[in-house]
Each structure stands twice: as C-alpha cells, then as structure tokens.
Amino acid sequence: MVKEEKWSRLQDKIYEAYMQRTPKSKQMYKRALTNLAGGVCGHARLFQPYPLYMTHGIESKIWDVDTNEYIDCFLNAGSLLLGHSHPEVIKEIRQESGKGLLVYNSDLEVRCAERLKEVIPCAERVRFANSGTEAVMFAVRVAREFTGKNKIIKFYGHYHGQDDQFLIGTSTNEDEVISSGVPQDSLTNTVLLRYNFIEDVVRKLDEDDDIAGIILDPQMSMGGIFPASIEYLKKLRRLSEERGVVLIFDEVITGFRLALGGAQEYFGVTPDLACYSKSIAGGAKFAAFMGKEEIMERLVPDGFSAYTGGGKSVFQSGTYNDGMAAIAGALAAIKVYKKLSEKGEYEKLHKRTANLAKAIEIAFKERRIGCQVNCLGASLKIFLTDLEPSFETYCKLDRMVLFLFFLSLINHGIILSWPSSGSIFLSFVHTDEDNEKIIEAVNLSLEKYRFEEAI
Numbered sequence: 001m002v003k004e005e006k007w008s009r010l011q012d013k014i015y016e017a018y019m020q021r022t023p024k025s026k027q028m029y030k031r032a033l034t035n036l037a038g039g040v041c042g043h044a045r046l047f048q049p050y051p052l053y054m055t056h057g058i059e060s061k062i063w064d065v066d067t068n069e070y071i072d073c074f075l076n077a078g079s080l081l082l083g084h085s086h087p088e089v090i091k092e093i094r095q096e097s098g099k100g101l102l103v104y105n106s107d108l109e110v111r112c113a114e115r116l117k118e119v120i121p122c123a124e125r126v127r128f129a130n131s132g133t134e135a136v137m138f139a140v141r142v143a144r145e146f147t148g149k150n151k152i153i154k155f156y157g158h159y160h161g162q163d164d165q166f167l168i169g170t171s172t173n174e175d176e177v178i179s180s181g182v183p184q185d186s187l188t189n190t191v192l193l194r195y196n197f198i199e200d201v202v203r204k205l206d207e208d209d210d211i212a213g214i215i216l217d218p219q220m221s222m223g224g225i226f227p228a229s230i231e232y233l234k235k236l237r238r239l240s241e242e243r244g245v246v247l248i249f250d251e252v253i254t255g256f257r258l259a260l261g262g263a264q265e266y267f268g269v270t271p272d273l274a275c276y277s278k279s280i281a282g283g284a285k286f287a288a289f290m291g292k293e294e295i296m297e298r299l300v301p302d303g304f305s306a307y308t309g310g311g312k313s314v315f316q317s318g319t320y321n322d323g324m325a326a327i328a329g330a331l332a333a334i335k336v337y338k339k340l341s342e343k344g345e346y347e348k349l350h351k352r353t354a355n356l357a358k359a360i361e362i363a364f365k366e367r368r369i370g371c372q373v374n375c376l377g378a379s380l381k382i383f384l385t386d387l388e389p390s391f392e393t394y395c396k397l398d399r400m401v402l403f404l405f406f407l408s409l410i411n412h413g414i415i416l417s418w419p420s421s422g423s424i425f426l427s428f429v430h431t432d433e434d435n436e437k438i439i440e441a442v443n444l445s446l447e448k449y450r451f452e453e454a455i
C-alpha cells in the first residue's frame, strides 16, 4: 500500500472515532458557521474535521459540549499556568469587578505595577495593555522613539503576535508572510535573521545604521523550542548596549512560565524592555510591557502637553487598559506565583514536564518511530524524526503525522495539544496522575492506530 493510502486510512479511522465522540461539537460547528466567520473566534482555533466546542474548565481539566472530559495540556496556548478557574484568581476578579468594570486610574493599577516591578528584573516602569500583540506593538514603538531609528531585528521561528510588521517567518526559516492582507510596505522595517547566530546580528548592525531594536522570544516557542544559549543572549545583550539598540524580550509565553521573573531571570540576562501577557493574569485578558526607566519615560508627555494629553511623547492608549477584572486577575495570579516560587514548585513543575517529555519519547521509540521532545520549563514540542532535531529539521517535517496523533489523543480524553497548534504546556495544577493518564493514552493511541505502519 502506498504511503498516501496508508495515511488516508489512518485519517479516516481517527476522524470516525472523533466524530462518534463529539456529535454536539459537530452540530455547534454547523451552527457557528452561519454567524462566526469560519465558526471560530481565531484562526488557530480551527481544525479538521471540525473543532471541539467547550463549556468549562477546572484545574487541569476542560469539558466539551458533549460532556467529554479532557486533561488539557494546551491551556489556551499556554496562558493557564495556574490551570482553569484558579480559586484565588476567580475570587479576586469577582471582588474587584464588583466595584466597577472600568475604574480608570484605580489604586489596583498602581498596586499591580508595584507587584510586577518586584518580580521582573527589567521592570523599572510598567504600562498595561490588552494582549501580547499590543504589548509588542507598544514596546517596538518606544524603542523606535528612543533610538530615533526604524528597523527591528526579528528572528525566524519567533512569533510576536498579529501586527502586520511581524507576520513573517514565524514558524519557518523562510520569508513567508503568514497572512494575506499584509501590505509589503508594512514589512520594510522588519529585518529577519537566524536565531542563535551572533555573527548574523553583528553583520547586520555593521551594514545598517537604522536598527532600533532586537526582539525575541527567549524560548523560540513557535519555532519548536530551540532556546538560545546563555552565551548567545549575553553577547546579544552586550552588542545591543554597545550599538545603542534596544533589546526586547517577548515574554508573552515565558513570563511567569519559565520562572517567577520570566526568561530574564531564568537566563540571567536583563533586556531593556519586555512584553507580557498570557500567564500574567491567570487567564484574564491582560498584558503589560515594561522596562528601563529612561526608555519607558518616552511615554510621558512633557510640559503643558502632560495636561492636554498631546505632545511629542510616544502615544500609548487603550480603553480597556484599566479593566478591573484583568488587573485583579493579575494581582491574584502574581501573588500565587510568588508563593509557588517560594515553595520550590517551579522546580517540581519543570521536573514533571521533563518526565512527560521523556515518557512520550519512549512511547514512540518503543514502536520504532523516531521521536524527540524538546522541553524547556513547562513547555514541550514533539518532533517525529530520526534526524537530529534542529530548527531547520523542524521546518521540513510533515506536520500531518502530529496533527493526527493529537486528534487521536482527543479520542482518549487528552488534549495534549490543540491539533492545529502542536504546542504543549503543563500548569502548576497538573499532577503526576495526570502525567500517567497522558502516557497511558499515548500508548493506547499508538497501539490502536498503529502509527508506525503509516509512517
């Protein structure tokens, strides 16, 4: 039987089991298609044959409209580091939002900024926003004003949200723009380089004197979790200081996940600016960007303009920057993270994640399927290959195999990853028992669908 035929048989079997298990999701999809564009609220939510529709989540579990229970290791793209519905986060949100949903310039905001300053090394000054995308947009705007330059170095395999200027080379090593509707002009100030090759950055800075900043996701989440060496990050730090270029860590995923003080604490390298969202508010919609006082002060209007709101400072605004629910969520979540850090829970979470990675690798290898699981902190990525995994290998892999594997696990009550994504995350509320159930399902699925015969 030719490979394509084997694949299509495997796909048919997995789709069939999925459809049997999730008839209400199918109905909901049909209904959603007539009102939500594509039936979902975001590109990444969609997968074939139709996506799951969910009702609620508690701790490490989430339930779909068919009342199926899942262990959730996608956690809304890693946001739910405290799991679903963390009681302290929910309590604080209820309490504070009862005082008003949009109380501008609230004492809560000031307290939240103080808490962030306490734990994030670069946070001399903070501003709030509503999404990772916004935090990144504002950070690069400030960097441009601070340096008087225009271009931003971005690396292949790094995703920085939805602003047109960064929708290129996000999960590939090619200059691929991942969306239509992006004007070529909006990419003219984006410089794409290979990650972890310091000589590329040196060369670019030598030949181009219009570089304002360098932005990176320290764990290269989208590109398969190939973090840079500490040496590289240190060199980047030194280089950006010498050349007057603003170094920006996009900590939207790594913030609080990799360590209480994020990747900057974990790697011991302090950037000029950092962007936060996802875990920062325990699942509430919130974001922040922060950094060195001399750079962040460019957001402050001077003289008379301070009273009229005008002036020449960097403009940053947002009606919902004062959202009480979000800020309350952040205050509660940061308090919990601090306690967890003091109790040594980060080390335990990272160990649990590494154990899961190892067990998944073994399950595949026992069936003679080449597999490596990249793992950093509480994030994972699976590679099905016999080749030495590298970002270049990752870019060439056929992602269909993994897509079907993730879908097959849904049939066993495990959302190891949202099938269209591939990113896997654990939270502080995942247990060793959850790990055991995940591994049991991985083995069951590999056994039942005999992936080795189709590869």
Ligand SMILES: Cc1ncc(COP(=O)(O)O)c(C=O)c1O
Pocket (backbone or CB within 6 Å): 077, 130, 131, 132, 133, 134, 136, 159, 160, 161, 162, 217, 221, 250, 251, 252, 253, 277, 278
């Ligand atoms: C590293 C990184 N930066 C920025 C973003 C964008 O965040 P948001 O989806 O909140 O706009 C994401 C989202 O996944 C991300 O992973």
